Amino acid sequence: MIWFFDRGGQRLRYEIRRTESGDKYELVIGHPDGRTEVEQLVEPSDLLKRCMELAESLKHEGWNAG
Numbered sequence: 001m002i003w004f005f006d007r008g009g010q011r012l013r014y015e016i017r018r019t020e021s022g023d024k025y026e027l028v029i030g031h032p033d034g035r036t037e038v039e040q041l042v043e044p045s046d047l048l049k050r051c052m053e054l055a056e057s058l059k060h061e062g063w064n065a066g
Helices: 044-060
Strands: 002-007 010-018 025-030 036-041
Touching: 010 044, 025 044, 036 044
Parallel strands: none
Antiparallel strands: 002 010, 010 025, 025 036
16 A cells, blocks of 8 residues: 655655565655655554554644645
8 A cells, every 4th residue: 555645845655565575564655855764564453553653743744645
């Protein structure tokens, strides 16, 4: 799954995917400046919690889901 957020003409995206081995999840954050952050999580519940935290944080920073 991929989500996009916009702010002041900039676009940030984050994606959830499985690792190649299939035993973990990756949360990939693509920043407008080209940086990419990858967080690995094992449990689906931890992934869900982290995604909700990230979405809330982005909203507080002025990012709008787009």
